[in-house]
Amino acid sequence: MNVFTCxxxxxxxxxxxxxxxxxxxxxxxxxxxxxxxxxxxxxLFDEYTHVEADNIKAQKVSNSINSKISPDVYISxxxxxxxxxxxxxxxxxxxLINAFKVGNNAIFAINTPENMRMMELxxxxxxxxxxxxxxxxxxxxxxxxxxxxxxxxADVIELVGRHFDDRMPSENWMIIDDNRRYAVVHPKDGDxxxxxxxxxxxxxxxxxxxxxxxxxxxxxxxxxAIAIKERANRRCQMNHIPLWMRKHAVExxx
Amino acid sequence: xxxxxxxxxxxxxxxxxxxxxxxxxSGFTTKEKLEILADAAKYDVACTSSGVDRKGKKGELxxxxxxxxxxxxxxxxxxxxxxxxxMTNHCVYDCKYCINRRSNDVPRAAFEPEELCNLVIxxxxxxxxxxxxxxxxxxxxxxxTSEKMCETLLLLxxxxxxxxxxxxxxxxxxxxxxxxxxxxxxxxxxxNLELPTAESLKELAPNKNFSKILDxxxxxxxxxxxxxxxxxxxxxxxxxNINRYLDNSIFNSRMTIDGExxxxxxxxxxxxxxxxxxxxxxxxxxxxxxxxQGGDLKRPFAPAGQSTQMIIGATPExxxxxxxxxxRLYQAYDLKRVFFSAYIPINEDKALPAIGTAPPLLxxxxxxxxxxxxxxxxxxxxxxxxxxRPFFNEQIDxxxxxxxxxxxxxxxxxxxxxxxxLLRVPGIGPKSAxxxxxxxxxxxxxxxxxxxxxxxxxxxxxxxxCNGKMMFKTRIEEDYITSRLADSESKENWRIAHQxxxxxxxxxxxxxxxxxx
Numbered sequence: 001m002n003v004f005t006c007x008x009x010x011x012x013x014x015x016x017x018x019x020x021x022x023x024x025x026x027x028x029x030x031x032x033x034x035x036x037x038x039x040x041x042x043x044l045f046d047e048y049t050h051v052e053a054d055n056i057k058a059q060k061v062s063n064s065i066n067s068k069i070s071p072d073v074y075i076s077x078x079x080x081x082x083x084x085x086x087x088x089x090x091x092x093x094x095x096l097i098n099a100f101k102v103g104n105n106a107i108f109a110i111n112t113p114e115n116m117r118m119m120e121l122x123x124x125x126x127x128x129x130x131x132x133x134x135x136x137x138x139x140x141x142x143x144x145x146x147x148x149x150x151x152x153x154a155d156v157i158e159l160v161g162r163h164f165d166d167r168m169p170s171e172n173w174m175i176i177d178d179n180r181r182y183a184v185v186h187p188k189d190g191d192x193x194x195x196x197x198x199x200x201x202x203x204x205x206x207x208x209x210x211x212x213x214x215x216x217x218x219x220x221x222x223x224x225a226i227a228i229k230e231r232a233n234r235r236c237q238m239n240h241i242p243l244w245m246r247k248h249a250v251e252x253x254x
Numbered sequence: 255x256x257x258x259x260x261x262x263x264x265x266x267x268x269x270x271x272x273x274x275x276x277x278x279x280s281g282f283t284t285k286e287k288l289e290i291l292a293d294a295a296k297y298d299v300a301c302t303s304s305g306v307d308r309k310g311k312k313g314e315l316x317x318x319x320x321x322x323x324x325x326x327x328x329x330x331x332x333x334x335x336x337x338x339x340x341m342t343n344h345c346v347y348d349c350k351y352c353i354n355r356r357s358n359d360v361p362r363a364a365f366e367p368e369e370l371c372n373l374v375i376x377x378x379x380x381x382x383x384x385x386x387x388x389x390x391x392x393x394x395x396x397x398x399t400s401e402k403m404c405e406t407l408l409l410l411x412x413x414x415x416x417x418x419x420x421x422x423x424x425x426x427x428x429x430x431x432x433x434x435x436x437x438x439x440x441x442x443x444x445x446n447l448e449l450p451t452a453e454s455l456k457e458l459a460p461n462k463n464f465s466k467i468l469d470x471x472x473x474x475x476x477x478x479x480x481x482x483x484x485x486x487x488x489x490x491x492x493x494x495n496i497n498r499y500l501d502n503s504i505f506n507s508r509m510t511i512d513g514e515x516x517x518x519x520x521x522x523x524x525x526x527x528x529x530x531x532x533x534x535x536x537x538x539x540x541x542x543x544x545x546x547q548g549g550d551l552k553r554p555f556a557p558a559g560q561s562t563q564m565i566i567g568a569t570p571e572x573x574x575x576x577x578x579x580x581x582r583l584y585q586a587y588d589l590k591r592v593f594f595s596a597y598i599p600i601n602e603d604k605a606l607p608a609i610g611t612a613p614p615l616l617x618x619x620x621x622x623x624x625x626x627x628x629x630x631x632x633x634x635x636x637x638x639x640x641x642x643r644p645f646f647n648e649q650i651d652x653x654x655x656x657x658x659x660x661x662x663x664x665x666x667x668x669x670x671x672x673x674x675x676l677l678r679v680p681g682i683g684p685k686s687a688x689x690x691x692x693x694x695x696x697x698x699x700x701x702x703x704x705x706x707x708x709x710x711x712x713x714x715x716x717x718x719x720c721n722g723k724m725m726f727k728t729r730i731e732e733d734y735i736t737s738r739l740a741d742s743e744s745k746e747n748w749r750i751a752h753q754x755x756x757x758x759x760x761x762x763x764x765x766x767x768x769x770x771x
Contacts, residue, residue, distance in 0.1 A: 102696075110689060111697035116706055119689075134325050138380045146379060164381075166310040167317045171379060189312055215376045218285050225292040226338060227328035230598045230613055233753040236331025240324070251326055251382075 001043070003033045006051045006089075008155075013081045013089055014058035016051045020093060029097050034089045065096070070104040076118055079125040082155045091117045129156045133163045135241065137250050138173060139208050140215070146173040147208045149248045157184050161192050176205055178248075209248070216250050223251040284373065287363040294343040294354050295389055297600075298446075298563070299593040303335040303384035303419045305558030306441050316378060316385070316418030318441065323384050331753075336387035336421060337377055341365055341403055345391030349448075349459040350603045351568050354391045358601065364393070367406040371414050378418055385419030385441075386410070396427035404432060407439040411553075419558075424474075426466045433470055434555075437477065442558040442590070445471045450579045454569035457605055474560050475587045481555040490588055491559045493629070496684050500632030500674050504581055559590030566621065567614040568597040568606055572644035577624055577635040584628065594621045616751040620646040627652055630684055631677050649740035649747065654680040657717055658736050664717040665724060668704065669694055680739075681714030701725050712742055 002023055006016035013036070020032045033046075042048055065074045080092040094114040099106040110116040138146035146168075150157065157177045161184030164173060169189060176183045182196045183205075197205065246252040282290070304322030324333035340354070342364035348356045365373075370386075377383045388407070393399045403422065410416045422440040424433055437443055445467055449455045452464040479489040490505075497503040562583060566576060580592045596618040599609045624646070627633040631653070638652050639645070647655050657664065657680050666675055668690055676687040686708040690699065693707070699720055705711055715725040716735045728735070 105696065108689075108692035109696035110693045110707065111699065111703060116703065120706070130323075134323055136381050140376075140380060148381065168315060168379065169310055169312045170314070214285070215373075215380060218288055218373070219377060219380070219382045221285055221289050222292050222337070223326065223328065223334065225289045226296050226334060227330045227332075228296055228598065229330075231330040231332075231596075231615065231753065233331035234329065235749065236753070237327045237329060240327040240331065240333065249326065 001031055001033055001046045002027065003035055003039075003043075003046045003048045004051050005035050005037050005039055005048060007053065008036050009053070010078075010081055010155075011055060011058045012051065012053040013092075014061045015054045016089065017093055017096065018054075018057040018061050019049075019051045029094075032093075034093050036086075036089050065099075069099050069106075072107060073099050073104055076107060076122045080118060080121040082159075083121050083125050084153045084155070085121065085124075087117075088121055091121060125154045125156065128152055128154050129159045131245055132156060132160045135245050135249050136160060136164075136175065137248060139211050139250075140213060141208060141211065144172060146171060147205065148173070148175045149178050149206075149209055150175065151178045151244075151247055155180060157182075158192075158194065160184070161186065165192050174205075176202075178206075212250070212254070220251050220254065282363050284369055287365060287369075288339065288373065290361050290363045291339045291341075291343060291365065294360075294391070295338045295340045295387070297353060297595065297598070298338060298387070298389055298423065299595045300421065300444060300561055300563060300591065301333055301335045301338055301387060302421075302442075302561075302591065305590055306419070308417065308557075311417060314415040314417040315375065316416055318385075318417075318419045325381065325383055335384045336419065337374055337383045337385070338387040339365070339370070339389075341370070341388065341390035341399070341406065342393050343391045344393045346394070347392050347459070347461040349462065350601060350605055351448075351458055351565060351597060353600050355601065365406075367402070367409050370406055371410045371416075374410060375414050375416060378416070385421070387421045387423075388440075389423035390425065392425055392427075396425040397429050397432060399425050400428040400432040400436065404435050404439070407436065411439050421558075424470055426462050426470070428470065430470075430473060433474065434477070437474065437555045438553050440556060442561060443474055443556045444561040444563070445474070447471075447562045447564050447579075447583075447592075449569055450564055450571050450576050451569075454571065458568065471560065471562070471587055471589075474556065475589070478556050478559060479588065485554065491590055494684070496630055496677075497632070500677070502634065502674070503632040504584055504628055504634060560587070561589055561591040561593065563593035563595055565595050565597050566618060572639075573617070573621060573624075573646050574635070574639040574641070574644035576621060577628075577639060580625060581628055581635040592625060594618050594625070612751075615753060616648050616747060617646070619750050620648060620652060624652045632674055633678075650736065650743055651680070653678075654713060654739050658732050658739070661730055661732060661735075664730065665719045666717065667719050667722065668699055669721065679714055679717045681710035681712065681717075683708070713739065 002020075004016050004020045004023070006012040016034055020034050024032045037050075039048065062074060065077060077092050077096065080088050080095070091114065095106065095118040098109075098112060098114055102109065106115050107119070110119050132150050132152055136148045136150055138148040140146055150160070152160075155177070157175050157180075161175050164175070165186060168186075172186065172188050174183050174185045176197070181199075181202050182194060184192050185195050186192050241249070302322050303318070303324075304320060306318050307320040308318040310317035322335065324335045326334040328334055342362070343354045343360070344362050344364060345352075345354045345356055353360065374383070374386050378385070388403060390399050390403055393402070407420065407422070410420070419442075420440045421442045421444065422436050423444050423446065424436065426445065433443075447467055448459060448462070455462060455464055455467075478491070482491075483489050493505040497505045500506065564576065564579070576594070583589045583592050596613040596615050597607065598613045599607050599611050602609060624633075624635075624638055627638065628635065633653075633656070638656055646652055650658075657678070663675075663678075666679060668676065673687055673691055676682050676690060677684065682690070686704075689707040690704070690709075693699070693703075701711060701715075701720055704714075704718075704720065711725065716728055716730075716738070718724070
């Protein structure tokens with residue numbers, strides 16, 4: 001078995017798909033596997049190859065999916081590559097094998113395990129994006145800049161940022177992924193861009209979470225006042241907003 | 255002091271009342287006002303931000319998503335999507351079920367327009383809320399209150415450039431001109447029906463009457479239709495796509511009300527609740543405003559439609575009455591949603607359930623389930639309940655209940671059944687039915703794959719075959735299946751009915767006096 005490994009970002013993953021496919025033409029798809037680094041336990045009989053990100057190869061993969069299959073299939077693959085689940089990259093690869101055979105219908109033909117898995121991954125990542133659009137909280141810094149922190153499982157902040165690009169175009173804001181340590185930055189009336197954060201920057205930005213103003217207080221007061229105590233239902237609340245998503249929601253702190 | 259306030263409100267003397275008002279207002283901080291007015295608004299059910307897609311604009315704040323976005327979930331598990339507040343909880347009415355009725359001794363407050371606008375904007379920028387849910391007690395008179403509300407909304411849309419979602423609850427008795435103005439500023443308008451029949455309304459809300467509620471509802475729905483026609487849309491609101499595939503749907507183009515074919519919006523209105531004399535001529539220009547509204551504002555009239563809510567459990571109506579009224583509201587008034595609110599006894603009154611009576615949460619749950627069956631599954635109210643059985647079986651959900659009474663139609667073969675047939679199987683919903691339809695063209699189905707597609711086999715397996723076989727050997731008998739379904743749902747039903755009770759770990763060293771009582 002040839003195992004291709006790559007770093008945890010979109011470009012590397014697409015390059016990895018390219019390289020693995022190249023190999024598979026010679027040895028067959030069943031003899032390649034894709035994994036995301038770090039690899040904690042390697043198999044004795046497998047041959048591991050690290051794949052370095054290559055913009056041109058990544059572009060080729062995305063172009064050929066978009067033009068030879070369909071943009072919808074590319075969205076599925078894109079969502080799967082954002083996922084943090086162990087088998088996501090390999091599943092995307094297996095799905096693509098089907099998709100290149102049958103075209104766009106691979107999305108609907110969820111009888112095969114590969115296509116089914118893809119549907120699940122897309123749904124899960126899509127739901128996570130929606131959840132963080134809901135539960136992201138901005139902290140206002142002197143009414144000039146709005147900074148929000150989230151800790152998503154999948155790598156969703158770019159897509160979360162897209163929502164706020166439309167919503168608050170004329171504000172300065174920033175959404176920070178605390179786990180991956182990078183941020184989507186939006187300057188007033190400008191376009192979103194992505195910034196990797198150095199550890200000093202990250203530490204400094206982290207302190208914005210401590211900043212509470214009168215509106216934070218009022219929001220907490222509102223949050224408590226709006227619940228009907230005769231209908232208290234903790235389990236229902238938990239289903240809708242699980243604990244791990246509450247970490248940065250101010251109404252659940254203090 | 256409060257008795258004094260009440261007397262003043264009773265006399266409804268505008269001038270002296272206002273002077274006095276500003277005196278009390280100054281006593282509260284914004285935070286205190288927010289607490290009082292959110293607390294007073296919490297019994298309003300609707301907190302949806304759905305129904306309209308609107309892009310953001312540079313220089314403005316906010317957009318709107320048709321799917322709706324919830325921002326948090328309160329301790330009762332209800333979503334917090336909008337900043338749900340009253341403008342004031344002063345009220346000249348004395349509706350028996352309402353916490354804000356005139357005869358209640360509760361702290362009263364009122365927001366200043368600027369104050370509320372600020373709150374909305376700052377909350378919105380921090381992504382706490384999706385917009386504003388704006389209701390009010392009746393201060394001085396309906397028109398006076400609506401004018402104040404209108405002022406606030408206009409300020410929010412123009413001075414503060416707020417482009418997010420606004421839901422306004424109109425005050426019964428407001429003049430048409432004001433409703434027209436409000437409709438152009440808000441995304442959704444609602445008029446509370448409160449109670450499904452005129453008799454109950456007369457009993458519990460002496461200051462309101464049915465035609466005062468239905469009249470604005472009618473005008474609003476006509477005006478929405480007129481505005482939609484004017485911009486080239488269909489007069490009727492958009493409904494879930496599924497309804498196009500369901501012949502029996504209440505939103506179908508061939509829909510009928512009580513066996514009579516519906517042509518235009520407004521047909522069948524005389525059947526709601528009571529027979530009132532309506533002039534059947536549809537007056538599309540009812541609320542179309544004259545002249546310019548608020549500067550350069552060009553907005554559609556209530557693009558997210560109209561909704562209403564009914565209180566259940568305070569009056570003796572059957573589920574059938576409630577559901578039939580609901581269906582007629584959807585068809586004749588083209589409402590987007592009808593909400594139900596389990597009555598929570600907050601006031602002492604001999605016409606109402608005693609304080610401490612548990613709110614009928616499970617019944618409310620069943621009604622909502624039935625409401626979904628009307629809007630997404632192509633059921634009609636008459637199919638779900640009959641004159642002989644006017645109440646839902648609380649043990650099993652309405653769809654299971656319907657299925658066990660129609661066993662002649664089951665089991666269905668998932669490989670060949672049509673979409674509308676699949677949709678009527680308990681445990682299969684719009685999404686899983688669509689997945690079945692899409693995937694069975696490409697290969698075989700199995701119970702395992704059905705499960706991964708989202709079919710709830712716990713309920714579905716009594717009613718389906720896959721490749722000609724049922725999942726288990728099942729007797730197709732009504733009593734048997736009902737008892738099995740009730741058994742598997744019992745835990746959840748109990749949880750819904752007793753959701754607010756507290757539990758604690760038993761220990762050997764405590765006495766449990768409360769348990770034996």
